[in-house]
Amino acid sequence: MDDTRFGRRDRRGDWRPDAPLQVGPLLDFPWSPLRVLTWLPGYLLPWNALFFVIATAVWLWLTPSRETLASLSWTWILPVLLRNMAIVLVVFGLLEWRLYIRRAQSNRFKYNGQFPADRPSDVFWWKSQNLDNALRTFGLGLPVWTAYEVLMLHAWAVGWGPWTSLAESPWALAAFALAIPLIHETHFFLIHRLIHVPVLYRWVHSVHHNSVNPSPWSALSMHPVEHVLYWSDILVHFLIPSHPLLVLYHLQVTGTGAVVGHIGFDRIETGPDRAMGTHAYAHYLHHKYFEVNYADGSLPFDRWLGTWHDGTAEGDARMQARFAARKARMNRRRT
Numbered sequence: 001m002d003d004t005r006f007g008r009r010d011r012r013g014d015w016r017p018d019a020p021l022q023v024g025p026l027l028d029f030p031w032s033p034l035r036v037l038t039w040l041p042g043y044l045l046p047w048n049a050l051f052f053v054i055a056t057a058v059w060l061w062l063t064p065s066r067e068t069l070a071s072l073s074w075t076w077i078l079p080v081l082l083r084n085m086a087i088v089l090v091v092f093g094l095l096e097w098r099l100y101i102r103r104a105q106s107n108r109f110k111y112n113g114q115f116p117a118d119r120p121s122d123v124f125w126w127k128s129q130n131l132d133n134a135l136r137t138f139g140l141g142l143p144v145w146t147a148y149e150v151l152m153l154h155a156w157a158v159g160w161g162p163w164t165s166l167a168e169s170p171w172a173l174a175a176f177a178l179a180i181p182l183i184h185e186t187h188f189f190l191i192h193r194l195i196h197v198p199v200l201y202r203w204v205h206s207v208h209h210n211s212v213n214p215s216p217w218s219a220l221s222m223h224p225v226e227h228v229l230y231w232s233d234i235l236v237h238f239l240i241p242s243h244p245l246l247v248l249y250h251l252q253v254t255g256t257g258a259v260v261g262h263i264g265f266d267r268i269e270t271g272p273d274r275a276m277g278t279h280a281y282a283h284y285l286h287h288k289y290f291e292v293n294y295a296d297g298s299l300p301f302d303r304w305l306g307t308w309h310d311g312t313a314e315g316d317a318r319m320q321a322r323f324a325a326r327k328a329r330m331n332r333r334r335t
């Protein structure tokens with residue numbers, strides 16, 4: 001498929017889409033139901049719908065019974081960890097295999113023209129971004145994810161927290177489910193902005209940013225302190241009446257969903273003249289420029305702070321002007 005119909009490639013081989021990124025319209029005033037309705041399909045499809053399907057399958061077939069969850073035991077905790085590892089292995093692994101190992105569409109629609117495997121770097125364990133990222137994901141990230149999941153499922157089983165049932169509160173739970181990706185993005189924006197404070201950045205978040213040219217394995221490659229902060233948004237289910245299915249969906253949005261911003265390609269080709277949009281661009285720009293797009297643009301946090309980058313040349317110019325103004329401010333302070 002000809003990617004130059006949808007964007008342009010510069011001399012370094014990096015590709016950028018022509019269409020600017022849009023911020024979600026939920027908090028645009030005057031509020032427009034039409035704008036929200038046209039935005040909604042992209043909010044739900046394909047990713048959040050996929051994560052809901054995975055969560056439902058996990059709830060129906062791959063979660064122990066309430067009686068089992070009520071007493072903590074390695075005999076069910078270990079299988080839950082292995083089940084989560086298997087989901088990540090399949091979803092991240094399929095994307096990695098198709099786009100980065102088989103390189104099925106070469107670098108068409110790839111933001112960064114290079115492949116990480118072709119560029120060994122000292123910042124990674126064994127100089128390999130893939131090995132480093134995969135080991136941090138499975139060795140550190142998945143145990144933290146599973147620990148939060150065990151806490152929440154056990155809490156439900158023994159009745160700690162304001163749990164409800166699908167029969168009791170179907171509409172409230174549906175509204176909560178609809179809001180979960182927004183709750184996740186709000187929490188992520190807050191902790192992400194926090195770990196960009198210089199001292200925390202150096203100590204914690206720089207590990208994630210080692211992947212300047214991210215691939216799916218980069219998604220959950222973090223310092224363990226970031227893992228603990230990252231999944232802590234699940235504790236919101238202790239505040240709002242919830243159901244374990246929503247906990248599992250939320251963990252999918254946070255855990256498996258991290259892959260979305262790290263796909264590295266704008267579109268995945270699905271036929272000779274067909275391709276699926278990935279929604280990866282906003283977070284890719286964060287990996288490229290570090291101080292833009294702390295959130296993904298479903299909500300306008302970055303626009304409020306002046307850190308939104310819409311991926312266009314004008315967006316570059318606005319970012320450069322902001323960096324220059326900050327540099328001038330710092331120079332003035334020094335003199």
Ligand SMILES: [Zn+2]
Nearest residue numbers: 208261283287
């Ligand atoms: Zn990232």
Ligand SMILES: [Zn+2]
Nearest residue numbers: 192205209286
């Ligand atoms: Zn960051």
